[in-house]
Amino acid sequence: MDDFQPILLHGAAGLGIWNALFTAASAMLCEQASSAEIPDPTDRNLRACGECAACRLVRAGTHPDLMALVPEAMASELGLNIAEGAESSTSGEKRSPSKDIPIDAIRQLVDWAHGTSHRGGLKVAVVYPLDALAPPAANALLKTLEEPAPSLYFLTGTHHLDRILPTLRSRCRLKPMPRLGQNEALRILRERGVADPKDVANWCRNAVHGADPDGGLAWARHLLSALPIQGKTQGHAGPIGAPPALPIAVAALQKLNADMLRTQFGQQPLYLPTEAPTLATLGRQAGVVRLQSFWRRLVEYSGTAHFPLHAGLTADALTLEFKQLFRWSAH
Structure with a gap:
C-alpha cells in the first residue's frame, strides 16, 4: 500500500460512485480483510466482512479513522450525519443546505489527516463529489492530497470530471466507473419493487443508483402519445400534465429527441425501445435538421437547468417548442 495514489472515480450520475467509494473505504478499514492490496472501487463484488469492530463502527458512522466529506445538501440522501448548519450565524433565519463542501470542512480534514490512527491501522478520507469544492477549498486540500501522511488514503469521485x-486531477489516479449490465440493473430495480423494471432500466441506461432513475419517464410517454402524427391526434393521447422539474424535463426531451434521431439513421431507440414505431414515424415527420437544431437548444439548457430564473416557464416553453417540431403540412 506504500505507493497508493488518491483515486478519482468518475462517471455519469446513477452509476453508484458514492456506493463504490464508501464500500472501498469500508473494505480498507475492515480488520478481517486478508489482502494487502488497495481494493478497486469499481469491483462490484468488493465487500467488507460486516462483523468486525471496525465494520460496526463504520456502519454506525463513528469510525475515528474514516472521514467522509459531502455537501450538506447531500448528507441525508447518502445516509450521513453532518452537523446541522441550517441556522444563519447572523440572522438566525433558516437557510437552504449548502451544495458545496466548505473550506472549513477541508481544514478539519487537514487537521484530522495529520493525527495518528486511533485503531492502529489505516486512515481513509472520502471526498464526494470532488467538484463540490470551491477553489479556496480545493487549494486548501492540495498539499495534503499531494503529500498525505503515512497510512492516509484518499478516495474521491465526481460526475463532472471537466x-x-x-x-486536483493531476494528483489523482483517474478511474472510470463502469455501467451496470442489464441483468444486475434489473435485479436492483426488482428488489426495490419498481414497476416495469425493464422500461426503467432502458430509460436510465442502467444507471439505477440515481435518486430517481425513472425521472420523467411517465411524462415523456404522455408527451409522446400527445404528439400528432400526420396532423392527426393519436387515439390513446391523454392529458400530458405539467412538466417535471426543469432538469428532469430537459433530460427527458433529450432522450426523446435522441431516440428519434437514432431511428432516422437505422438504429434502435436506446431509451424507449418499446415505442420504436412511433418514434420512427415522428422522427420522419420532424426531419433530421429540425431534430438536430432542437438537440443543440437542449444542450444549451442542460448546462443551466439547475438554476434558471423561471424554471416553470422555461420547461413549458421547451415543451411547446418540441411539439412544434411535428407540425404537419400536406405539401
Whole structure:
C-alpha cells in the first residue's frame, strides 16, 4: 500500500460512485480483510466482512479513522450525519443546505489527516463529489492530497470530471466507473419493487443508483402519445400534465429527441425501445435538421437547468417548442 495514489472515480450520475467509494473505504478499514492490496472501487463484488469492530463502527458512522466529506445538501440522501448548519450565524433565519463542501470542512480534514490512527491501522478520507469544492477549498486540500501522511488514503469521485481543477486531477489516479449490465440493473430495480423494471432500466441506461432513475419517464410517454402524427391526434393521447422539474424535463426531451434521431439513421431507440414505431414515424415527420437544431437548444439548457430564473416557464416553453417540431403540412 506504500505507493497508493488518491483515486478519482468518475462517471455519469446513477452509476453508484458514492456506493463504490464508501464500500472501498469500508473494505480498507475492515480488520478481517486478508489482502494487502488497495481494493478497486469499481469491483462490484468488493465487500467488507460486516462483523468486525471496525465494520460496526463504520456502519454506525463513528469510525475515528474514516472521514467522509459531502455537501450538506447531500448528507441525508447518502445516509450521513453532518452537523446541522441550517441556522444563519447572523440572522438566525433558516437557510437552504449548502451544495458545496466548505473550506472549513477541508481544514478539519487537514487537521484530522495529520493525527495518528486511533485503531492502529489505516486512515481513509472520502471526498464526494470532488467538484463540490470551491477553489479556496480545493487549494486548501492540495498539499495534503499531494503529500498525505503515512497510512492516509484518499478516495474521491465526481460526475463532472471537466469541473475538477487541473491541479486536483493531476494528483489523482483517474478511474472510470463502469455501467451496470442489464441483468444486475434489473435485479436492483426488482428488489426495490419498481414497476416495469425493464422500461426503467432502458430509460436510465442502467444507471439505477440515481435518486430517481425513472425521472420523467411517465411524462415523456404522455408527451409522446400527445404528439400528432400526420396532423392527426393519436387515439390513446391523454392529458400530458405539467412538466417535471426543469432538469428532469430537459433530460427527458433529450432522450426523446435522441431516440428519434437514432431511428432516422437505422438504429434502435436506446431509451424507449418499446415505442420504436412511433418514434420512427415522428422522427420522419420532424426531419433530421429540425431534430438536430432542437438537440443543440437542449444542450444549451442542460448546462443551466439547475438554476434558471423561471424554471416553470422555461420547461413549458421547451415543451411547446418540441411539439412544434411535428407540425404537419400536406405539401
